[in-house]
Amino acid sequence: MNGRRLAAIVKKEFIQIKRDKASLGIIIMMPLLMMFLFGYAVTTNVDHISVAVLDQDKSAASRELIDNFRESTYFDFNYYVYSQKEISNLIDSGRVKGGFVIPANYSRDLKRSGSPQVQFVVDGSDPTVARTAMNTATILAQRQSMDIRVRHLEQRGVSLDSVPGIDFRPQVWFNPELDSIKFNIPGLIGLVLQNITVLLTAFALVRERERGTMEQLIVTPIKPRELIIGKLIPYVVIAFIDVIIVLSIGVYWFNVPVKGSMLSLMLQSLVFLLVALGLGILISTVARTQLQAMQMTVLLILPSVILSGFIFPREAMPLPIQLLGNLIPLTYFLEILRGVILKGVGLEYLWKDVVILFVIGTATLTVASLRFKKNLD
């Protein structure tokens, strides 16, 4: 390894990146765009579900029921209608996702200690929204029903404490608000890091070949490993700048603090970077043109988004698909990112993922260098 030659390659590469608008765009705009797009669009939190209500009772009791639902912020009562037909029209047109029907005998039945039927219909075409609406409505209605019963018992002089029941206290760790952004942000850091490094390094060698400068480089005393390392160093620096951009947006804009050690997070990111750079260089040795390199990168990124557990939980996938996900490096990095950022755990729990990434990274980089040497002859 010759320092002067290495420095010359690094410097040249930095100048080229600096003057290439497309590269700069990828480096700066891609993390910002992906953070805000995924940060806001990929959310599984459902609230403010638009609903219609057909209140045939129009009593204090029915208004109390509606108010309780509204205060939960899960439901917006945007339409007060006068017939079942109107509810189905609103659902058909997509203006509401559900409808309540409170019968005319609601308050009268309650006074007589009966159980009036309250109907709730949901548009099931979007299962995520429908599931949230059903579950929330069921819980809210049960609580309302419970309150009414307790009131009745107390009127008759029976104290609640004398009736047996369960005091159930669920507790959610790490993300008590079950906010999906907290789950998404760490994953996004991994995805952004992967996409940018693979894409940029995939272009690195192909560009030299396409422009004919490779022919000249082969005749110079530069060694293959010097060329590869010299080309990778600038992208390591850039990838870290991007990690910092993405982390800052996560921490300061989306309020997802890093619970674990920052140093540990950076070091473990470096191991993943090894993998991403290896994949990029590998593409670079296979692809003949920049277009081919681009296509191969997309082919690599798409399955990693779906199989790594970035959006869809891996627990829900059938076993063969889960195993396929085990082949994707991003899967392991997501474990690391979520572990350090959300749970605040360190290497004592994550060492397996780090080891696997290290092995994959060294393997891809070695294969890439060997392939590159072959290309010279």
Next chain:
Amino acid sequence: MDTVLEISGLTKRFGDFTAVDGVSFSINRGEVFGFLGSNGSGKTTTVRMLCGILTPTGGEGNVLGYDIYSQTENIRQAIGYMSQRFSLYEELTVVENMDFYAGTYSVSAREADARKKELIALVGLEGKEKQFAGTMSGGQKQRLALACALLHQPPLLFLDEPTAGVDPLSRRNFWKILHQLAAQGVTVFVTTHYMDEADQCHRLGFMHQGRLIGLGPPSKLKNDLGVDTMEDVFIAFAERGEEAVRER
């Protein structure tokens, strides 16, 4: 006169195909040696073996005293090479391109500064130091590529069709520079398709189907064949080559 390059029986086979077949010649210091032949005659393969980027299948050879099998790294460090594609980085300026190639040959920064000035003057690119290589004319790119190949003061310079796609005036200027270099003791090994350029070489080698079928100064070749122009020399050699192939 000292020899800078010597090969004997140099052969390169790719599978069943023999690209270079027992070629022998030597070149002296300060010579401008022209290497001629049609496409696929084995010219480029020979040059690549001499530059240490392709391992020969057979034969012997040394370049600047280094063995072409075992000392390819020394060869690459010592020679200068310029390809017909003028391998420049278009988004880099004249000086940045030169800095890069100075680095690849481990020329120290101080030495490179002195060499850059000298070479920019030699190839006539004064005042264009900060111009991007991509915005220059074909002739200017060619001269910049030459300057880049000379930064580490190579005693032997390989030029692979250096004037392809350059206007006649630029070509003439370029050859003036080559002769200047030769006068300073730099040996120039140049492949070309242009017969007027072949005329300006001290000595020529003709390749045909992997074999060297003619070697000597332009005037001697013309006399021997009884023709007046280099064009006729080329045609005569090409025809003789075809006959030789038929007899084989």
